[in-house]
Amino acid sequence: MSQTLHDHDHAHDHPAIEQAARPGYYEMLETAVRELLVEKKLIAADEIRRQIEVLDSRTPALGARIVARAWVDPDFRARLLADGRAACEECGISFYDDTSLIVVENTDKIHNLIVCTLCSCYPRPVLGLPPDWYKLKPYRARAVSDPRAVLAEFGTIIPDNIEVRVHDSTAMVRYLVLPKRPEGTENYAEEQLAALVTRDTMIGVAPAQIQGSAS
Amino acid sequence: MTDTENLVTRLPNDIGGLPADRIEIVDHELEAWEKRCHALADVLDFQKIINTEEKRCGVEALGAEMVGKLSYYERWIVAFANILFRKQILTPTELALKMAEVEARCP
């Protein structure tokens, strides 16, 4: 069973959507629009299928590999911070759109948090599609006025002596957080390091941690 | 500033800084049509039929009630229909007839 989520404040029950049920109104609308555009030869059915494969291939695992590499290779880290898109492309992660990528690093002095208040801008080529909470009102409204409370709702408490820096992506630039490498990982191989890097650490709502440690 | 002036000059998606509820850390696996809708957006952009900014503008133009009541991809597909009408790529009648055809195929 899946539910679609609505972007308003009051709660109400959503009808359960059963597998192989009659398509809903919006699914029929999508089908009709797509078929008409294909009939008019403005798009090809194959292009949609291919783009679904592209989207399915973009997951946080890609971003995790970039972060792990930056943790072990200082020269790569420098290139990543200078031009995020070029560094990703160097690792074989193509950008299928015109966006650029800025990677912002968490340090002992700065904790970065990414939001798009106006819509849902997100570094999709390197992280895949954003989670629902990122696109809904509470996060988008409050990240820019009460970032520490927002972080606390994810279980992340940032000490007062560390600056919280919120990036609101409104233009062509997309952001990725380079989380701090956790203590005690000095002997980890790059693959093991990548396994510590979750989507939420690259949005900035959580720090990277060794599995099983207290949050 | 009167209430209606605010309706006119503040877009329904312009919510940064407004009061809001506690965050519910929710996510869902995209339904097949939602993923097709996302792919459609990307293909329309690549083909220079509807660019990303036009899409955003189209979603905003749905107005506060629809933006509040429709889900994320529901907003996209309605916005696409409206933009395609405006660009004279589709007509409302064409779309309605095709939708009836699609519906007739369903069990």
Added chain:
Amino acid sequence: MVFAPKRQLGIVYAVGEEPAFGPGDRIRIAERRPVGHYRVPSYVRGKRGEVEVVIEPPAIDNEEEGFGRNAGVRRHYYRIAIPMIEIRPDYRGSRSDGLRIEVFESWLERV
């Protein structure tokens, strides 16, 4: 890369080619409230900040792009740093907390 000063080369820059602002410039985001599409959120209008980075190369105004206008004069976007205390005077977090946001040149005023 080293450029000879333009007076030696005798070149004239096209409209918008040179950034109007540079890193460190103190700016204010305009207060205007357009009807229709915009990409500068209300919560930063009228706020003062500093240019952190000039984003290169110059690009199309994304507000114009919303109407399908992919041509037009390119100008710069700037990453603006605004302290959280400027976003909301009653901010209770750390005084060093801040916001970064990209703003198109047409929305910036020098202070």
